[in-house]
Amino acid sequence: MSRYEDIKLLRINYLRGPNMWTYRPVLETWLDLGKLEDHPSNTLPGFNARLTERLPALIEHHCGVGERGGFLQRLEGGTWMGHVLEHIVIELLNLSGMPTGFGQTRSTSQHGVYRMVFRARDEQVARAALAEGHALLMATINDEPFDVTAAVTRLRDKVDACYLGPSTAAIVGAATDRRIPHIRLNEGNLVQLGHGARQRRIWTAETDMTSAIAESIAGDKDLTKTLLKAVGVPVPEGQAVETAEQAWEAAQDIGLPVVVKPSDGNHARGVTLDLRKKEDILAAFEVAEKEGSEVLVERFIPGVEHRLLVVGGQLVAAARGEEFWITGDGQHSVRQLIDLQLNTDPRRGVAEEFPLSLIVLEDEPVIALDLQRQGFPPESVPPAGQRVMVQRTGTSSNDCTDLVHPEVAHAVSLAARTVGLDIAGIDLVCSDISKPLSETGGAVVEVNAGPGLLMHLKPAEGMPRPVGQAIIDHLFAADESGRIPIVGIAGSQGSAQVARLVAWLLHLNGRAVGLACGEGLFLGNRRVEKKNSAGWAPAHRLLMNRGVDAVVAENGASAILSDGLAYDRCLVGVVTDMGSLGQLDAHDIRSEEQLYKVLRTQVDVVLPEGVAVLNAAVPALVEMAELSDGEVLFYAADPALLAAHREKGGRAVFLQGGMAMLAQGSSEMPGAQVDTVLARYAAAGVSGLSADTVLAAVATAWALNIPPELISAGLDTFQPLQD
Structure with a gap:
């Protein structure tokens, strides 16, 4: 059998936000099958057997059949290699610990060329999975050796290097459960929860409420003990020493046995327990000195070490250590x-x-x-x-939260508050956590900032604790989502002007507005960049800006196809038209049906409490109304196009005698003078504004519950942008 040439990967593009395929980020790959276009899976001798031997769990893939073994049925019936690659990549991701279940493969207008996408939480991991899957597929087609175990190991290493750590992932997962959006701010564990002015930040189990002073205090064990002792939290007697001989002298003063440890170490590094002989204490000093700037000698507390997690002054989890x-x-x-x-x-x-x-x-x-x-x-x-x-001090990994005595819980809460930490891991030694420390002689031996959460998420024994949820509840009140009003505007005709008008009206309504549109990037009334800013990156920058409490973002079809949307959901989603078909050939979008799938993305992400604003003069956009999870508000110059919607009690905006009229059901009221705005633009010699554009802006402002009087005043004072 002659060797088949490798399938060509023509284009690889990571869609960072909601897109025409799904709400989630995906990796989109354009594939040229070459001669394999004429050879589906059932025509390649031995291919199906070799593939299922290498990836036996493919039997779990339902595929379009909708049942276990569905993909294998497709293999036996004959499916093309782009579809096979999709499932190989998905299975490799599953095996590597980053499971995904979403993928699609669709033909393009070019013979043998397909668009294949799969769900991808991290771009680097996704690209690595694609490369491994491509190599595995070609090796299987050509009956060549391939080490699946090694490929999965390489992918696991990539996941470990690129994905969030378990503590951060638990907090982000809890945020997602509450529909709080998140943005990863670096390649590590710095994450923004929420948008704009309502955001909070975490770095593992530290938050933007974690005081730098408190963290410094926690890093100084001697100072921490002094403060805790002052408020009545039991701590072991001890003193700082500078030499090994001083350590022995201090041990004699305190009374044997003792503990020798660094004053500013962490994770129990350099801590030696239960020391009773001079030579051991001298040796322990040398170990501790290498781990910190100062060495402490403390009275040894008999018992078991426990780690107690305090969040916002409340004990939320406790784990007992093992020897x-x-x-x-x-x-x-x-x-x-x-x-x-x-x-x-x-x-x-x-x-x-x-x-x-x-x-x-x-x-x-x-x-x-x-x-x-x-x-x-x-x-x-x-x-x-x-x-x-x-x-002696193995990680505390056996859950004992339900056993903690109330007085112990009070003591560790007081310790966290005394140091000043909003999230603290308290190391406590006692013989029985279910009894007061006064009875057991137990004591707090350390207070830690940025504590690890894994021991509470995956205890060796006992019940996992929802510590991520506790941290999210600490950062956000029950009725808070971290969201700010986001207005997304999709279309090709006057969408930048709609965006500018809406941003102006929001500004007059008291909002600190960030605007990303074709005319530039704006903060309030100040244009900070003149270049075209209609797309993912400029809007994403606004969502990270703490000074912004509302965002207006223009998204053309090309931007959605190239990057996806910058936000997961929006309060108002606007679609103005179905134009731009001739501009999308590079994306192989050549029909209105295909364009519909792209532009619907803006409506798909409207929040249940939000509004989709649609042009009723475009039949395809009228059909799009059923996709909105929230309310639908139509606009059109011709009121006849809105009759059916109004009969159902829906809101609508139309043109009457040069005035934008706001209607709900049978009631009507004036919104703004459209002709006046158009005349002002004409007099300034600025093009790009039409009656439909103004109606779209008025409808969007009304969807945002901006009062009609303010809408009218806003349009009367809005000035066109002149360079």
Whole structure:
């Protein structure tokens, strides 16, 4: 069998927002099948068997058949390679831990060329999945070797490198559940929740309410203890030391056993517990000194370490720590036993989603010191049956939230408030979390800013806790969505002027308006950029601007096809016309039916409490009304076109004697003098304004509940833009 040439990837484009395919970001790829256009799956000997052997879970893909095994039915019946590539990529993403279920493949007007799309939360991961899927497909077609496991591993590494960490993802997921939009602000875990002036920001489990002073206090363990002791929170007695000899002297003053730790370390690094001998204390000092700027010696508190999460002054989750031991077999060394008995725990790994880290002795001087103190250095071989403690302060991973005594909850809440943290991880040692600290002799040993959430999301034992939801409820009141009014305007005739008029009317209504349209980028009345700003990037910039509490964005069909919309939902979505067909050949949009699918995107994203504003003079836009989740408001110069809508009690705007009339059902009232605005434009020699344009702006303003009197006054004072 001669080798088939690789399918050509003609164009790869990431659509960042709602688009003609779906509400979510997708990667769109244009494929040229070449000679494979004449060879569907059922004509390639052995292809289907090779593919399903490599990706057995393809049986779970329903495809258009709508049932398990649906895609395999399509394979056996014969389907084209673009469709096969779609399902391969989806399955690779599923295997790599970034599951997706959406994909589509459609032919274009060019023979053998297809548009294939799939859901993609991250562009880099999506491009990597496409490359791996393309290689796998060609290897399978040509009966060549391909290592699926290696490909999935590479994709997993890409997911780990590019996607949000588990703590951030939990908070973002909780925001999504409450329909609060989010924007990722960097390649790490800095995320904006909400838009414009109503936004909040998080960075893992820190928020824009987290005080820098409080974070600095939490990083200074000695200062933290001083403040906690002053308000009555029990803390272990201790003192700062500068030398190993001072550490031994302090230990004698405090009373053995003691703990030696760095004053500004984190994640228990450099912390050595239960020290009773001088040589151990001297060695522990050397370990702690390497991890922080100052060393503390503290009274050792007997008991189990717990991590308690406080959000907004309330305890929301608690986890109990574990000690980790190995058992000797008389044959393997301590190092080998750690790998055999502890590092094989499925909870351990190097990625963030693992609640426990792999134990690498070279990176854990405290563990190495503890082993030495027990008489079992890493290369020693413990006798059969000999138990050796490896890790005293393993990550707290067993949920115990329901056991926490109210007085303990009060103490950790007070500790967080005293330091000043809105979100805090409180490390507390006690023998029984269900009893007051006064009975157990327990104490708070550390207060942490930006605590990890994974132990509460995926506890080894007990119930996962909705800590992401608790943080979102802390940041946003129950009736807050983080959304600002967004007006999206799609069309090709006068849409920039509609956008400018609407922004002006919003400004008069007391809003700090950001405007992105064909005439530039505006903040209030100030044009900050003159270049064409109708598209994803300028509108996205406005959504990130804390000084903006309303956004008006123009989106032509080409912008929607190139990038998608900059917002997930809008309060008002406007479609003015079905023009621009001749300008979309590069996107292979050549019919009104295809254009309809593009422009409907603007209506699809209207919020349930929002309004779709549509031109009733265009039959296709009248049909589009049924797609709106919110109200529909029609406008047209001819009132006869609005009769049926008004009979149903709907709102409409029409032209009568040069006046824009606002109608709902049988009632009518004047909105604004259209002729006056048109005359002002004509006198200024500025083109681009028509009666339909003004009607669209008036209808949009009314959809925004701007009073008719203000609409009229706004049009009377609006000035055309002159360069």
